[in-house]
Amino acid sequence: MTKYCFALDLKDDDELIDEYKKTHQKIWPEITKSILDAGILNLEIFNVHNRLFMIMEVDASFSFEEKDELDKNNVKVQEWEAFMWKYQQALPMAKKGEKWVLMDKIYQL
16 A cells, blocks of 8 residues: 655635535545545545645555546546635645645655
8 A cells, every 4th residue: 555645725714714624524425436436545634724634545556647537537526626626725836737735755753
């Protein structure tokens, strides 16, 4: 199993942050299916104020390119991503169109 970690910011608005958290208490079933279908075994999102941190554990079949392609062709995933952008904002160093930024591991015990 391989683990990837990502960061993303939410808009610095307490009401929007609360709404974002509530939407993740029960995400759309099509989104859960798309995650599992891509070979993602576990996905967790952590939050401190407007900063998000996501841990994604994947199996050997997972590929970022394939996940991107599956997402582009999934109407519900596109709808979810557009809906989430209401709450999210790119990190300052993110590339154009990039949301979740892959983090580098710098330490392990």
